[in-house]
Amino acid sequence: MSTDPKYVPRSQVLPLDKALEVVDSLPGGGIILTKVEEVLNWGRAASIWPLTFGLACCAIEMMQAFATRFDMDRMGIIPRATPRQADCIIVAGRATIKIAPIVRRLWEQMPEPKYVISMGSCATCGGPFYYDNYSILKGIDQVIPVDVYVPGCPPRPEALIEGFLKLQDKIKKEPFLRRRITNAAAAQS
Amino acid sequence: MGPQHPSTHGVLRLVVTLDGENVVDVQPDIGYLHSSVERMMEYRTYLQNIALVDRGMDYLSAMANEEVWCLATERLAKIDVPERARYIRTIMLELTRISSHLIWLGTFGIDLGAVTAFLWAMRERERIMDLFESATGGRLHHVYFRIGGVYEDLPDGWTERCAEFCDYFLDRLPEYDELLTGNPIFLARTQGIGILPRDKAIAMGASGPVARASGIAYDVRKAHPYEVYDRVQFDVPVRQEGDCFARYLVRMEEMRQCVRIIRQCLEALPAGEIRAKVAVTLKVPKGEVYARTESPRGDLGIFLVGDGSDRPYRVKIRAPAFSNLYALTEMMRGWKVADVIAILGSIDIVLSDVDR
Numbered sequence: 432m433s434t435d436p437k438y439v440p441r442s443q444v445l446p447l448d449k450a451l452e453v454v455d456s457l458p459g460g461g462i463i464l465t466k467v468e469e470v471l472n473w474g475r476a477a478s479i480w481p482l483t484f485g486l487a488c489c490a491i492e493m494m495q496a497f498a499t500r501f502d503m504d505r506m507g508i509i510p511r512a513t514p515r516q517a518d519c520i521i522v523a524g525r526a527t528i529k530i531a532p533i534v535r536r537l538w539e540q541m542p543e544p545k546y547v548i549s550m551g552s553c554a555t556c557g558g559p560f561y562y563d564n565y566s567i568l569k570g571i572d573q574v575i576p577v578d579v580y581v582p583g584c585p586p587r588p589e590a591l592i593e594g595f596l597k598l599q600d601k602i603k604k605e606p607f608l609r610r611r612i613t614n615a616a617a618a619q620s
Numbered sequence: 621m622g623p624q625h626p627s628t629h630g631v632l633r634l635v636v637t638l639d640g641e642n643v644v645d646v647q648p649d650i651g652y653l654h655s656s657v658e659r660m661m662e663y664r665t666y667l668q669n670i671a672l673v674d675r676g677m678d679y680l681s682a683m684a685n686e687e688v689w690c691l692a693t694e695r696l697a698k699i700d701v702p703e704r705a706r707y708i709r710t711i712m713l714e715l716t717r718i719s720s721h722l723i724w725l726g727t728f729g730i731d732l733g734a735v736t737a738f739l740w741a742m743r744e745r746e747r748i749m750d751l752f753e754s755a756t757g758g759r760l761h762h763v764y765f766r767i768g769g770v771y772e773d774l775p776d777g778w779t780e781r782c783a784e785f786c787d788y789f790l791d792r793l794p795e796y797d798e799l800l801t802g803n804p805i806f807l808a809r810t811q812g813i814g815i816l817p818r819d820k821a822i823a824m825g826a827s828g829p830v831a832r833a834s835g836i837a838y839d840v841r842k843a844h845p846y847e848v849y850d851r852v853q854f855d856v857p858v859r860q861e862g863d864c865f866a867r868y869l870v871r872m873e874e875m876r877q878c879v880r881i882i883r884q885c886l887e888a889l890p891a892g893e894i895r896a897k898v899a900v901t902l903k904v905p906k907g908e909v910y911a912r913t914e915s916p917r918g919d920l921g922i923f924l925v926g927d928g929s930d931r932p933y934r935v936k937i938r939a940p941a942f943s944n945l946y947a948l949t950e951m952m953r954g955w956k957v958a959d960v961i962a963i964l965g966s967i968d969i970v971l972s973d974v975d976r
Contacts, residue, residue, distance in 0.1 A: 487972055488679035498742030530631055530652045563663040566656045585760050
C-alpha cells in the first residue's frame with residue numbers, strides 16, 4: 432500500500448461511465464481542464480520512439496527488451512529505423528572513436544525535442560574498456576548530451592525499462608512548450 | 621550502406637558498387653567496433669582475461685570465448701580439467717550455440733520481413749537465459765568458466781529444468797519449419813541466392829555453418845575434439861547448395877543436434893570435483909599454444925604466447941566471423957541489391973567478433 436496521500440487504489444477508481452457522469456455534472460459539462468503543456472507532455476511521455484541503433488552487447492539486451500516477455504511496445508516504446516522519426520537514441524554498447532562522429536550525426540538528424548539514453552557501462556564511461564585501450568571512447572557523453580544513464584554490463588531488460596520510466600518522468604516535468612516559445616522569441620529579436 | 625542500417629547487425633559499412641539494380645562489387649569497411657582486445661589481454665592476468673573475452677569477442681556466444689581462452693591456457697599450463705566440469709562445459713557450450721542461432725534466426729526473419737520469427741525466437745531464448753542466470757548469475761556475460769574447471773556447481777534442479785527445456789525446444793522447432801521453411805516468400809528470398817561454391821569457400825577461409833552449407837564437412841568438434849565431444853554422438857549437417865537457404869537449413873539442423881548433445885551429457889553427467897586446484901595468480905610457463913574450438917560462427921582459435929609471468933605475452937584471436945565476412949564479396953557479386961540484405965543476414969556476423 433502506498434504512503435502517498437493522493438494514491439487511489441485501482442479498485443476505488445470510478446468506472447469510465449461513472450467518471451463521465453461526474454464530469455458532465457460539472458458546470459460547462461464534459462470539459463476537462465488541464466494545462467496544454469501537461470497534455471502534450473503526457474502524450475509525448477507515452478510514445479517515446481527510440482532509434483534502433485545497436486553498437487555491441489547491450490544491443491542484444493535491448494532487442495530482448497523489445498521482444499517477447501519484456502515487450503516495451505506496451506508502454507508505447509516502438510523502435511524506429513530512421514533518426515528522422517525517432518525521439519530518443521539508445522546508445523547501447525561501447526562506442527569507438529571511429530563510430531563517434533556517426534553517433535553525433537545521427538543525433539543531429541533527430542528532430543527536437545530529443546533524448547539520449549546511455550545504456551551500459553561502456554557507453555557511460557568506457558566500462559571494462561577504460562584502461563590500456565586506444566580505440567574506445569570513454570563515455571558517449573563526450574559526443575552527445577545524455578539524459579538517462581542505465582548502469583550494468585550489460586543492463587538487464589528490466590533496467591532499460593526503468594531507464595525509460597525515468598525518461599518519462601523527465602518528459603512529464605519538462606516545460607517544453609514554454610521553452611520553445613522563449614527560444615522562438617529570442618530567435619526573432 | 622551503413623554503418624547505421626537496421627539490417628547490418630551492428631556497425632558494418634558496406635561500400636556497394638551498383639549497376640542499376642545489380643551488385644558489381646562489395647567492399648566491407650570494418651573497424652567501427654574495434655576494441656583493441658588483443659592488446660588489452662596482454663595487460664591482464666589469465667583469470668581477468670576470462671571477463672574480457674566475454675565482452676571483447678563474439679558477445680552472442682560468451683561461453684564459447686571463455687572456452688577457447690581456458691582451453692589455450694590449460695594446454696599451455698598443462699592443467700587437467702575434472703570430468704564433471706568437462707560435461708558442464710559441454711552442456712553450456714551447446715546451450716550457447718542454441719541461443720546464438722536463435723538470435724540469428726530472429727534477426728534473419730526480421731531482415732526478410734518475418735517479424736513473428738523474431739518474437740518466437742526470443743521467447744525460446746528467454747528460457748535459455750533463465751537457465752544461464754540460475755547457473756552462472758549472468759544473462760549475457762557469464763564469466764562462468766575458470767581455468768581448470770567452472771566457477772560453481774550447477775544449482776539444485778538445474779539438470780531437470782535443462783532436460784525440460786530440451787523437450788520444449790524440440791517441440792517448438794517444427795513451428796519454425798511451418799513458419800519459414802515452407803514459406804514461399806522466404807524461399808523466394810533465400811533459395812538459390814548468394815551461392816558460395818565449395819572451392820571459393822575454402823579459398824576464403826570460411827568456416828562453421830557457412831562452410832558446411834557449401835559442402836565442406838568440417839567441424840572442429842569432430843576433427844579436433846575438445847571437452848567431451850569425442851564421447852557424444854552427433855551428426856554434422858552438410859548441404860551442397862551453398863545458398864542462403866542451405867545456410868538456414870544447416871543452422872536449424874545444428875540446433876537439433878545441440879539438443880541431442882545436451883541430452884547425452886545430462887545423462888552421463890558424473891559427480892565429483894568441478895575445478896582443479898589452480899592458483900588465482902596463475903603463472904603460465906614459457907611457450908606457445910594454439911587452441912581451436914567450434915563456436916556458433918565457426919572455427920574460433922586463440923594463439924597464445926606465454927612468457928612465464930602471470931600475464932600473456934601475446935594473444936592472437938582467429939575470429940570466424942572475420943573470415944566469413946571475406947567471403948561476402950564473393951557471395952554478393954552479381955545479385956540484386958535486395959539480395960544484399962538476405963546474404964548478409966545468412967552469414968551471421970557479429971561485428972564484435974569481426975573487429976575485436
